[in-house]
Amino acid sequence: ETGVTQSPTHLIKTRGQQVTLRCSSQSGHNTVSWYQQALGQGPQFIFQYYREEENGRGNFPPRFSGLQFPNYSSELNVNALELDDSALYLCASSMGIQGDEQYFGPGTRLTVT
Amino acid sequence: GQNIDQPTEMTATEGAIVQINCTYQTSGFNGLFWYQQHAGEAPTFLSYNVLDGLEEKGRFSSFLSRSKGYSYLLLKELQMKDSASYLCAVRGLTTDSWGKFQFGAGTQVVVTP
Numbered sequence: 001e002t003g004v005t006q007s008p009t010h011l012i013k014t015r016g017q018q019v020t021l022r023c024s025s026q027s028g029h030n031t032v033s034w035y036q037q038a039l040g041q042g043p044q045f046i047f048q049y050y051r052e053e054e055n056g057r058g059n060f061p062p063r064f065s066g067l068q069f070p071n072y073s074s075e076l077n078v079n080a081l082e083l084d085d086s087a088l089y090l091c092a093s094s095m096g097i098q099g100d101e102q103y104f105g106p107g108t109r110l111t112v113t
Numbered sequence: 114g115q116n117i118d119q120p121t122e123m124t125a126t127e128g129a130i131v132q133i134n135c136t137y138q139t140s141g142f143n144g145l146f147w148y149q150q151h152a153g154e155a156p157t158f159l160s161y162n163v164l165d166g167l168e169e170k171g172r173f174s175s176f177l178s179r180s181k182g183y184s185y186l187l188l189k190e191l192q193m194k195d196s197a198s199y200l201c202a203v204r205g206l207t208t209d210s211w212g213k214f215q216f217g218a219g220t221q222v223v224v225t226p
Contacts, residue, residue, distance in 0.1 A: 102214065
C-alpha cells in the first residue's frame, strides 16, 4: 500500500509568482483535502476534492485553486504569491468524504520572499 | 462555524500521565479527532470519538462529551518519543462543513527525563 506523497518537499518563490504543489493520494482513496499550516499553528482547511470535484472550501481567496485527476491525485495552485503564504502545505487523503481517518502526506514547505 | 481551544504547552516526566483537554463550539459535529505531529513532520492519526465516552488504544485514550463540547486525550506511561504537538480536530456536519476538519492550534507536550 502506497502512502500519501507530495512534491516538491521544499520550494522558494518570490512574491507575485505562481506555484503548483502536487499530491498523490493513498491507494484506494478518492478524497483529497489540502491544508495550510503556519508555524506554531494547526492546519487550516483550504479545500477538499472528491471524485474530481471541489467539495468544500475554507476561508481562502480565489487565488488558491485546485484540481483532482481521474487517478485521484491532486494539485494546489496559488497565484500572486504573498509573503503570508509561506507555510507548510499538507494534503490528506481519505476514503470518501466522511472517511474516518485522514492520512497526511509529508507536506511541502513553501517560502515566499 | 467552529472554535477549538486547547492548551499551548504541557510538560510531564517520563513514565507519567498527561491529559490534554480540548473544548469546541460548533454548529454541526460529526466526530472529534486527535493527531500527533512531531516537529517538521506530517500529523499522524491517533484516535477519534463520534459518540460520548472513552476510546482506548494502547497507551492513548480519548474521551468525548458532546453535551459539554469537551474532549481529552490521555497519554499514559509517557516516553521521550511522545514529545510532540497534539492536535484536536472537529469534523463538520452542516452543509458547508460536511467532511471538513477544523483543527485547534495544537498542544506541545514536552517529556522530561
